[in-house]
Amino acid sequence: MQLISLIVVKSTTNEIIRKIKFNEKGLSLIVDETNKITSGSNIGKTTAVKIIDLCLGANSPSSLYKEKDTGENIIVGEFLEKNKVYAELTCKINDELYTFKRSLYKNGKNEINGEITNNIAEYRNKLNNIIFNNSNNKPTLRQLITKFIRLENSNESSLLKYLGTYTKNYEYQAIYEYLFGIDTSKSENVNILSINEGIEKDIEAIYRKNGVSSLKEFETKINLMKEEVDKFKKSYSEITVINGYNDKFNDMQELLSDIHKLEANYSKCKLKIELMKEKIKKEEDKIFNVDTKILKKLYDETKLSLDSQLRDFEDLEKFHNGMVNKRITMLKEAMNELQVELNSTNLELKKLQKDYENNFVSFNIELKDKFEEKYGEYSKNKIKLENFENDYNYVVEKQKEKDNNLSKKITQNNNGNKKQEIEEKFNIYFKELTKNIIGETFAIVINEDDEEFPVKIIGMNGKPGTGIKKAMITCFDLAHVKLIIKEGYHMPVFVIHDKLENIDLKELRGIIAESRIFEGQYIFPILNDRIDMLGIKEEEVVLRLSAGDKFFHIK
Known part of the structure; x- marks a missing residue:
């Protein structure tokens, strides 16, 4: 999948607000032309990539005018609503053109090749099938496409855990095996594992509530409670409740x-x-x-x-x-x-x-x-015993449900050889990129253990430090696209990164050099004062923004 163009339009007047034509391969830069004195924030660099992300199934257009840190930009929100603004992303997939249209206002319609979809879920499912040839929606579109569009501030963990730390290792296992073209069977079992994980949490909560850690302990505690209840019952029935009765x-x-x-x-x-x-x-x-x-x-x-x-x-x-x-x-x-x-x-x-x-x-x-x-x-004690027994029976039923779910798991492919093959192929690109951009050679290791996180990055001096994390993300993502192109996977061949403005100049030079010989597309914002330093060519710039020319042309 290759990005061709993005247009943003006022549907009330058919006026085109922005039209961006992406380069077929290599760099497609969004330049921030503000100088050091004038702040470059809120001019629309992130807006441009957010709109691409919305066209590819991101959650809500409100992300264009609502930020966690700065709150809501009412002017932008009202502009989108008043003018019924929409965006249309044109892509090429296997030499066939597709248009993905997304309304940027509340309750707007979304279209694929002119066909309206009923809701965002249907829109995503169809995109998943078109972009990834993934008809069963496992993994989901957003679990896959987010690997190619990184918008959040990068941190150490997001290099590999790009969906956040709340996503489980077994989910990442299925996602990475899909992205690396290793196996798709693992994703079929993710729902079962997720359901069973929820059951395990329920069982653990019941155990904690009752002060036990296993069914055996539960049974012992219930028997002790029964003895206590029987003793009280006998005492009550024999009227031995008063001493010296x-x-x-x-x-x-x-x-x-x-x-x-x-x-x-x-x-x-x-x-x-x-x-x-x-x-x-x-x-x-x-x-x-x-x-x-x-x-x-x-x-x-x-x-x-x-x-x-x-x-x-x-x-x-x-x-x-x-x-x-x-x-x-x-x-x-x-x-x-x-x-x-x-x-x-x-x-x-x-x-x-x-x-x-x-x-x-x-x-x-x-x-x-x-x-x-x-x-x-x-x-x-009788009520307490009844509660114990109810909780015990609940755990027994949940264990049966868990076992029943496990019986539905499909047999996963024995992909040890495939993993090694992909690891070797990926590392050919990754080693070269890290050496040329970071100045140190790194390699990935694909773990065999399903309990572990699926991918690790190892260097001669151990794991990569935090100082090179942004450059490492670029190396990793570009190497992945090189693998996709080499193996002919039905996946995107573009990478979109945000928040690279402050990357080390030396590393940035290496990124620019590697991107110019990159067969895929690399899209990211860059500050104007670095254009001359890096020798950026005019044709490598697809969008220029400034304080006087913001994305939506709003003063």
């Missing part, structure tokens, strides 16, 4: 028995007193009380002389009443003794009843509290 219960029963005895004695005494009262009343009814004067008057009227008889009768009466009163006195004395006993029994009974009431309430409160405490512990 049986002794306390027996004391309560003895106290209750004493109360019943006293209640019986109290009732007996009370009954005796009632009987005594009835006897006294009967005795009182026996007292003979006759008025002798009335009796004498009666006898006088009947002419009877009864002096001696009346006296005897009176004596008899006194004797009789005396005996009755004596029995009454004895009964009252006995009744008083019973009353004393009754009062004493009543006092003792009330005391015992009070003691029983207090002990009963205390006992039941303690029993209730202990029951609640034990039941609370039992319930808490």
Whole structure:
């Protein structure tokens, strides 16, 4: 795939804002004509390459006017929206021309060769098929094309980890094997590995939550928890929740028995007193009380002389009443003794009843509290056990799901020989480029271990230092395009780099020299004050920008 041209147009008026024709091979430079006094930022150098990236499926046109560091450029955003600006990138793939049209405003349509796509996902899938001959979208377009268009500030890790450090090694394995033309089968398994990685994270989170590190530990912990729950359950069912429960219960029963005895004695005494009262009343009814004067008057009227008889009768009466009163006195004395006993029994009974009431309430409160405490512990541990078992069952199911996913993996090609072959071919170009540009020879190593990052760069003095990282990125990417051209891979043969303005002048001279004999296309911005130093030819410049002539011509 070769870049032919880029045009940016106001669709409201069909006015062309920019038209860039790229050189067929070698250098296509974007020159920043601002001087040292005038700042060259925000003139549109990065905008130009961002638009190419958007035409090749980058996320959102908002990247043209929104920056993490500087915020939103409202003027540019409104300009794009008001004029309904679009960009059209023309490319050549196997001698056939393609146009990729991307709207640079919100909710705009995207087209491929004049055919509108429904959404960005469809647009990318079609591009992946056209550019990389990758119909199954594994790896994705953006995972592949980002290797050819580097827009972010380069750092040490982005030399090889160009998608960032969050992309996993197994993903990079599949991507690099695809880019190097080694194997495509590994990319078929990336989704499975990614899904299983998510499952592993879920399982690890469950393990951490429950303080275990394996299913075996999980089982042991569950068994311990079951024993604890059974112990609480047994304690609850056997009412052994109160220490000395049986002794306390027996004391309560003895106290209750004493109360019943006293209640019986109290009732007996009370009954005796009632009987005594009835006897006294009967005795009182026996007292003979006759008025002798009335009796004498009666006898006088009947002419009877009864002096001696009346006296005897009176004596008899006194004797009789005396005996009755004596029995009454004895009964009252006995009744008083019973009353004393009754009062004493009543006092003792009330005391015992009070003691029983207090002990009963205390006992039941303690029993209730202990029951609640034990039941609370039992319930808490039962719920905890249920949660343990649920988590355990979840892990078991996830392990089955993971194993099932692994069973769906396709058999990957045994590509050890292919890797060695590609490594040797790549290093022919890479060694030459690093020697000519950096002044030191480096080589790549393609790792056999799938767990490791797929590519390493090694020099005679070890890994490359941070001071040469930008030049190293150029060497690596140009060597890759040389490999693509040599092997005839269905891939881009261009490299677009941003942020190379401050690269060391010596290294930059080497880059310019190598780019002039480069069969692919190398596009990057350069500062105007370096043009003369590097002997840049006019035909190598495809776009000039300045403070007075920014990309969108916005003042």
